[in-house]
Amino acid sequence: MPNSACPLCTNMAVKMYLWRGYRIQKCRTCGLEFLEERPSESQLAAFYQDISQKKMVNSEIRAKKIDYSFGKYLENYSRHSSKTNPRFADVGGGVGYYAAAAQKHLSSVFLVDYADDALNFARDELQVKNVIRADAQNSHRALAPHSIDYLLFRHILEHVIDPIGCIQNLCKSLSTGGVLQIETPNVASYEHLIRPHIIVENFKILKSDNKAMSTLDLLYQAGRKSLSGINPPKHLWGFTPDSLTSLLRQCDMKILDVLCKPFGDPVFDPLYYDFHSLSNRNGLGKLYYYVEQLGTFAFKNSGSNLVVLAQHNQSS
Numbered sequence: 001m002p003n004s005a006c007p008l009c010t011n012m013a014v015k016m017y018l019w020r021g022y023r024i025q026k027c028r029t030c031g032l033e034f035l036e037e038r039p040s041e042s043q044l045a046a047f048y049q050d051i052s053q054k055k056m057v058n059s060e061i062r063a064k065k066i067d068y069s070f071g072k073y074l075e076n077y078s079r080h081s082s083k084t085n086p087r088f089a090d091v092g093g094g095v096g097y098y099a100a101a102a103q104k105h106l107s108s109v110f111l112v113d114y115a116d117d118a119l120n121f122a123r124d125e126l127q128v129k130n131v132i133r134a135d136a137q138n139s140h141r142a143l144a145p146h147s148i149d150y151l152l153f154r155h156i157l158e159h160v161i162d163p164i165g166c167i168q169n170l171c172k173s174l175s176t177g178g179v180l181q182i183e184t185p186n187v188a189s190y191e192h193l194i195r196p197h198i199i200v201e202n203f204k205i206l207k208s209d210n211k212a213m214s215t216l217d218l219l220y221q222a223g224r225k226s227l228s229g230i231n232p233p234k235h236l237w238g239f240t241p242d243s244l245t246s247l248l249r250q251c252d253m254k255i256l257d258v259l260c261k262p263f264g265d266p267v268f269d270p271l272y273y274d275f276h277s278l279s280n281r282n283g284l285g286k287l288y289y290y291v292e293q294l295g296t297f298a299f300k301n302s303g304s305n306l307v308v309l310a311q312h313n314q315s316s
């Protein structure tokens with residue numbers, strides 16, 4: 001099969017490998033990782049039906065960490081917008097910790113998610129006032145046009161079938177000068193290189209799916225496959241700073257800020273060391289906890305979590 005053109009910049013992409021039956025390609029120019037053939041809406045719906053909301057725990061410590069994180073988000077927002085008390089929405093915001101934190105600072109806060117059980121938890125356990133059921137691709141139908149000044153879109157873009165259409169729809173809800181904050185895995189990061197078990201796992205999956213690939217090539221591909229990058233049917237896209245900013249510019253957005261933050265970053269990944277705490281580890285895992293903490297420091301500006309703030313200037 002021939003190599004495809006990159007769906008973002010239309011330059012040539014290279015075929016890389018099969019991953020759980022999906023052929024993954026990478027753009028030579030902007031670095032976007034994408035699928036030769038995306039799954040259908042119904043395949044994805046079936047996949048997400050099986051996902052449980054394992055984060056559905058009402059925890060004071062968790063709330064405290066996300067309060068801290070959201071306070072920093074607001075500080076960063078105010079560096080780019082003079083608006084005080086912005087109308088805020090967290091689209092695809094899951095169980096609502098960020099919306100709950102936002103309510104402590106702002107008077108107009110909306111949580112949008114497709115999962116009823118997540119929304120029920122947000123409303124009943126975290127007292128989030130405005131919860132709206134809609135999927136990320138169609139949030140513009142749930143939020144009033146031009147009604148949002150600060151829209152958070154955390155770790156959703158890599159899951160959607162049509163990211164350009166999705167961003168265009170989000171823009172319909174943004175006010176003129178409204179700010180969109182996107183967070184998504186950064187496949188240009190080498191942060192995974194300090195996690196050899198990830199490379200071993202990558203190698204096993206690649207080896208079973210790509211029988212004709214040489215060991216050297218398997219090792220190379222396993223070593224360059226980033227942490228939490230493209231991983232179908234979950235993550236359908238692997239973005240880099242270049243490809244995400246190019247996508248946003250195609251949607252008539254102005255780029256305000258680009259950050260690459262590591263796993264365990266206190267602002268952008270505040271719960272990492274809760275899910276991977278020292279007390280949950282044994283043997284080498286305990287030692288490895290400190291290696292990861294060193295990694296969080298070493299990759300503090302080149303990590304696997306890409307954060308882009310962009311501004312909507314259009315009135316249409």
Ligand SMILES: [Zn+2]
Pocket residue numbers: 006007008009010011027028029030031032243
């Ligand atoms: Zn490209």
